[in-house]
Amino acid sequence: MSLLEGAPEGLLVPPGQGRTLRTPAQQVTFKVTGEHSRVASSFEVVVSPGFDVGAHVHTRSEELFYVLEGELDVLAFEPRVRTRDDWRNWESSSGKRVVRATPGTVIVVPPGCPHAFANRTDAPAKMFFQASPPPDHERYFDELLEILDQGGPVDHAAIAALRARYDIEQLTPLRHDAHAEA
Numbered sequence: 759m760s761l762l763e764g765a766p767e768g769l770l771v772p773p774g775q776g777r778t779l780r781t782p783a784q785q786v787t788f789k790v791t792g793e794h795s796r797v798a799s800s801f802e803v804v805v806s807p808g809f810d811v812g813a814h815v816h817t818r819s820e821e822l823f824y825v826l827e828g829e830l831d832v833l834a835f836e837p838r839v840r841t842r843d844d845w846r847n848w849e850s851s852s853g854k855r856v857v858r859a860t861p862g863t864v865i866v867v868p869p870g871c872p873h874a875f876a877n878r879t880d881a882p883a884k885m886f887f888q889a890s891p892p893p894d895h896e897r898y899f900d901e902l903l904e905i906l907d908q909g910g911p912v913d914h915a916a917i918a919a920l921r922a923r924y925d926i927e928q929l930t931p932l933r934h935d936a937h938a939e940a
Contacts, residue, residue, distance in 0.1 A: 785804040813833060815929065830875045
């Protein structure tokens with residue numbers, strides 16, 4: 759028997775490859791899943807103009823966002839006051855505020871940290887997104903995009919039930935206004 763038989767092999771996912779889920783709000787391409795990594799799931803996400811994921815928090819998950827193209831408003835801090843309507847006006851006790859993330863910006867979100875992103879421009883934005891542990895976000899995206907792909911108004915009750923199953927406490931509503939203003 760050769761020493762190389764049964765040796766582990768790495769994963770190479772070429773550009774444009776991976777399983778892709780599409781809705782008017784988002785396009786999510788699965789790049790690395792729990793099948794290939796014990797550490798994290800990785801995705802390429804295209805965020806449509808007007809999409810706002812809503813502020814939310816996880817008790818167990820850790821996330822990393824890397825903006826590749828376009829601009830996103832992002833939040834990654836505990837605000838002085840958690841208002842239920844719009845997270846973009848939040849401020850932390852140390853003075854942190856929501857920022858406009860441009861290409862090259864990295865956002866790391868530890869468990870327990872409120873976070874959000876929204877595309878308030880008129881052009882799509884693209885980001886690399888990594889979530890740990892796998893495969894929770896893989897399953898979550900599958901189910902979320904099924905809900906969002908149904909057309910019509912967003913079914914907030916279905917999304918709330920979904921998020922509760924996947925360790926997501928929704929703090930402000932998920933929104934998709936295709937006619938958002940910059």
